[in-house]
Amino acid sequence: MLAFIIRRISQAFFVVVAMVVLVFFGTYVIGDPVWMMVPGDATQEQIEAVRRDFGFDQPVYVQFFKFLGDVLHGEFGRSYVHGSSAINLILDRMPATLELALAALILAVLIGIPLGLFAGLKPDHPASRSIMAVSILGFSLPTFWVGLMLIMLFSVMLGWLPATGRGPVVSIFGLETSMLSLEGWRHLFLPAINLALLKISLVIRLTRSGAREAALQDYVKFARAKGLSQQRIVGVHILKNILIPIVTVLGLEFGSLVAFSVVTETIFAWPGMGKLLLEAIQRLDRPLIVAYVMVVVLLFVTINLIVDILYSALDPRVRLTGTQS
Amino acid sequence: MSSPVLVVDNLATHFFTRDGVVKSVDGISFNVMPGEVLGLVGESGSGKSVTGFSIMGLIDPPGKIVSGSIRLNGEELVGRDDASMRKVRGKSLAMIFQDPMMTLNPVLRIDTQMMEAVQAHEAVSDKAARARSAAALAMVGIPAPEERLSAYPHQFSGGMRQRVAIAIALLHRPALIIADEPTTALDVTIQSQILSEVQRLCAESGTALVWITHDLAVVAGLADRVAVMYAGRIAEQGRVDDVLDRPLHPYTHGLIGSVPGAHLEGTRLHQIRGSTPSLGQLPPGCAFEPRCDRAGPACSTMPVISQASDGRAYRCFNPVPQQGVTA
Numbered sequence: 001m002l003a004f005i006i007r008r009i010s011q012a013f014f015v016v017v018a019m020v021v022l023v024f025f026g027t028y029v030i031g032d033p034v035w036m037m038v039p040g041d042a043t044q045e046q047i048e049a050v051r052r053d054f055g056f057d058q059p060v061y062v063q064f065f066k067f068l069g070d071v072l073h074g075e076f077g078r079s080y081v082h083g084s085s086a087i088n089l090i091l092d093r094m095p096a097t098l099e100l101a102l103a104a105l106i107l108a109v110l111i112g113i114p115l116g117l118f119a120g121l122k123p124d125h126p127a128s129r130s131i132m133a134v135s136i137l138g139f140s141l142p143t144f145w146v147g148l149m150l151i152m153l154f155s156v157m158l159g160w161l162p163a164t165g166r167g168p169v170v171s172i173f174g175l176e177t178s179m180l181s182l183e184g185w186r187h188l189f190l191p192a193i194n195l196a197l198l199k200i201s202l203v204i205r206l207t208r209s210g211a212r213e214a215a216l217q218d219y220v221k222f223a224r225a226k227g228l229s230q231q232r233i234v235g236v237h238i239l240k241n242i243l244i245p246i247v248t249v250l251g252l253e254f255g256s257l258v259a260f261s262v263v264t265e266t267i268f269a270w271p272g273m274g275k276l277l278l279e280a281i282q283r284l285d286r287p288l289i290v291a292y293v294m295v296v297v298l299l300f301v302t303i304n305l306i307v308d309i310l311y312s313a314l315d316p317r318v319r320l321t322g323t324q325s
Numbered sequence: 326m327s328s329p330v331l332v333v334d335n336l337a338t339h340f341f342t343r344d345g346v347v348k349s350v351d352g353i354s355f356n357v358m359p360g361e362v363l364g365l366v367g368e369s370g371s372g373k374s375v376t377g378f379s380i381m382g383l384i385d386p387p388g389k390i391v392s393g394s395i396r397l398n399g400e401e402l403v404g405r406d407d408a409s410m411r412k413v414r415g416k417s418l419a420m421i422f423q424d425p426m427m428t429l430n431p432v433l434r435i436d437t438q439m440m441e442a443v444q445a446h447e448a449v450s451d452k453a454a455r456a457r458s459a460a461a462l463a464m465v466g467i468p469a470p471e472e473r474l475s476a477y478p479h480q481f482s483g484g485m486r487q488r489v490a491i492a493i494a495l496l497h498r499p500a501l502i503i504a505d506e507p508t509t510a511l512d513v514t515i516q517s518q519i520l521s522e523v524q525r526l527c528a529e530s531g532t533a534l535v536w537i538t539h540d541l542a543v544v545a546g547l548a549d550r551v552a553v554m555y556a557g558r559i560a561e562q563g564r565v566d567d568v569l570d571r572p573l574h575p576y577t578h579g580l581i582g583s584v585p586g587a588h589l590e591g592t593r594l595h596q597i598r599g600s601t602p603s604l605g606q607l608p609p610g611c612a613f614e615p616r617c618d619r620a621g622p623a624c625s626t627m628p629v630i631s632q633a634s635d636g637r638a639y640r641c642f643n644p645v646p647q648q649g650v651t652a
Binding site for chain 1: 428
């Protein structure tokens with residue numbers, strides 16, 4: 001177990017190094033950020049001065065090693081636009097995004113697994129057919145359109161829920177969250193549903209196919225032959241078997257929820273990292289982009305590690321060893 | 326004479342598939358006395374497993390028990406709802422399955438799977454349920470049962486897993502165990518161990534046994550009586566020595582004749598010509614008629630069940646003359 005984790009962390013280190021190189025040169029070739037920073041009527045001398053100030057006049061490899069040195073000190077540079085530390089900007093916005101992603105994940109599990117189990121165990125029931133039809137919609141409708149429709153229905157027409165922004169936040173253990181107040185949840189609900197819709201559909205389909213497969217297994221028949229109740233068979237024997245693929249997929253999906261909630265955050269004016277990234281790309285804010293990608297890489301690596309550990313908890317046949325990973 | 330523990334009377338289980346009705350079991354009757362071992366023999370698709378699942382009430386749609394009666398200790402099982410059937414399953418009626426690799430849930434520990442079986446029928450504490458489970462494991466010959474309880478199924482060999490399944494079946498000392506080819510998936514050496522183990526345990530607890538198999542040798546060594554199934558019907562049944570030594574039905578006769586070792590060395594092994602008919606389109610008369618050497622004109626109508634001495638019954642117009650089996 002420990003050997004497995006150490007091996008995983010060392011693998012993660014190489015992933016991070018590769019990403020640093022890719023991201024640095026990737027953003028380097030997009031364009032010259034100087035033009036975004038100087039006013040339109042700046043003179044050639046002013047432009048050169050800015051370029052020198054930021055070190056853009058240096059050869060690219062010099063810039064790279066300077067950047068690398070900063071990274072090793074945990075410093076991704078200052079945002080060109082905001083003037084403050086890029087990594088701090090992201091970390092400031094991260095709780096909002098994590099909160100949104102977590103809410104979406106919880107909704108996906110709470111709604112997706114029961115509906116999927118029902119559809120899987122009673123495949124011919126009319127309700128199961130409706131569930132599957134709706135899940136196809138969930139897959140195919142574009143997020144931005146659903147977001148707009150949600151706002152129109154629940155905020156504009158019915159006036160039940162606020163359309164934009166984050167509710168009042170409470171700080172616990174140094175983390176700010178809006179999940180502890182009713183007003184916070186009122187703000188959180190629409191964006192979370194919007195973000196969760198695709199994941200709900202995914203969980204429904206995964207759970208359904210898993211349940212259909214498991215229901216035919218001999219161990220289910222044997223459990224019935226033991227005289228167990230239906231709740232026990234579904235809730236323990238079937239569910240524990242189908243959780244394995246669901247946990248794997250949801251782990252990866254959680255990463256993408258955090259990293260790519262850009263559209264939802266933009267529509268609902270949610271003050272998360274996604275909006276920050278969008279602005280950074282528009283303004284060629286190189287340090288901010290790099291810092292963002294680094295945070296996302298670390299996030300994915302961490303989630304994958306957690307998923308692997310969860311895996312061994314769920315499936316006793318999986319043993320985490322240092323040699324085979 | 327005591328009353329039978331199980332009475333199956335004219336049972337018919339059909340499967341309503343897209344390609345028509347498949348009559349997997351079509352009008353079979355047999356009794357099992359307390360402590361008796363009944364061998365239910367037949368080739369694949371003859372309906373022997375479906376018979377077992379029908380008794381357990383584990384026939385799922387599109388399958389359905391369409392007629393007949395199954396009485397366990399005098400109580401009717403056909404037509405019960407799932408809740409009342411559940412009280413019987415695992416309590417007075419237990420089942421052992423064919424493939425021990427598949428019958429235990431791979432993600433649950435042995436103790437979980439045994440204790441839940443105890444607590445499904447009796448309100449006992451976890452501690453008591455665990456002690457009962459350990460005792461049951463010890464009974465089927467698993468060493469260090471206390472420690473093995475905390476293991477997962479994949480840490481057991483196939484034979485050990487089947488022992489665990491048998492232990493689970495015996496937990497509530499059922500009146501009847503249905504064993505659906507429980508030794509087919511095992512090595513021959515393990516097979517004989519399991520066989521003698523089951524025989525001993527059932528004799529000790531007075532549990533009756535319906536042993537479903539295609540292996541005549543197993544039946545010969547284990548069963549008191551045997552019922553030979555062909556295409557969803559019982560071709561003949563009776564005491565195991567009578568049926569195997571002096572078969573009445575041509576199918577049984579052919580089956581015994583095609584076992585290697587029962588014929589003279591150097592001669593060609595006897596075989597039944599043709600192949601098993603599709604259950605969706607059986608001939609109107611005797612299902613064995615197209616393959617039968619003794620078939621006559623009468624055989625295109627359904628033979629009735631004829632009784633012979635010693636509780637023997639067969640379904641044939643032209644039974645094999647009684648002279649012992651020859652190759």
